[in-house]
Amino acid sequence: MPELPEVETTARLIRPDLVGRKVREVNVEWTRTLGGQDPFAFTEALVGATIVTVDRRAKWVRIALERRGKSVGTVLVHLRMTGRLVVNPSREEAPDYARVSWRLDRGTLHFLDVRKFGRMEFFRDPTERLAGLGPEPLGEDFTASWFRSALRGRSRALKPLLLDQTFLAGLGNIYVDESLFRAGLHPLRRSDRVPPRRADVLHAAIRDILAEAIEREGSSFDGFYRTPEGQPGGYQHLFQVYGREGLPCRVCERPLKRIVVGQRGTHFCTRCQPTPRS
């Protein structure tokens, strides 16, 4: 499932094929991908516009558009579970599971999505849509001291709190489990009971793991995530706990455990991440 590293990789790899391109035609094959927006209005907003930037905020890919040198809006793409963005040379037939396609003056951008949870939405000003998001884990705002007091200010279990995009933006199920393992923290530990020193370790773990995963172009393990070029990522080879239920912990060799927390599969080591007292 695409999380920050996979979305970052996607944005980086499609950017060179998109920046400077003009949208010639838009095809909406699955209306709900537009998240309730009218397909005609969506198409009208895009056709004739030129792509000026492609970047990422949280798990959103942002594609900014202009006309005659003036900004006209931004398309936000959320890959959710199985979404992918790929750019094909023009004239090729739309690949399987193409939900929205943009024919460009050179090539075609396809939004592929098996499970149809993904979204592609147009905003004149995307600020409001992104307003509630927490800080970027790799950004300057996400400091150890901010994190320490932010944890103290909440009293939720770490796992759901780190998944909460309004608290911290970009983590998903995989990288939360991996970060908690590296920091030696149980997923059900309450955030306000994390000692400051340990909060610092978790802070570093989150940043280091995300950076390492970006270096390896994300994680591929279930046949879904691929880079826009069709290649699997490489970080799955470095998983310590995710998807390793029953296998020996790489640190202490005790079999790893899987529980369900907030309807999410949660993987951890009972020895390296001791159970909180209450």
Place this chain on the structure above:
DNA sequence: CTATGGCCCTGGTTGC
């Protein structure tokens, strides 16, 4: 504020 559960979706896996 926090917790829980349903919903959206489909392909792959499991169970009989």
Place this chain on the structure above:
DNA sequence: TGCAACCAGGGCCATA
């Protein structure tokens, strides 16, 4: 072999 039930899960929403 065939088929139905079940599962994964990010974000959002309703409810307690």
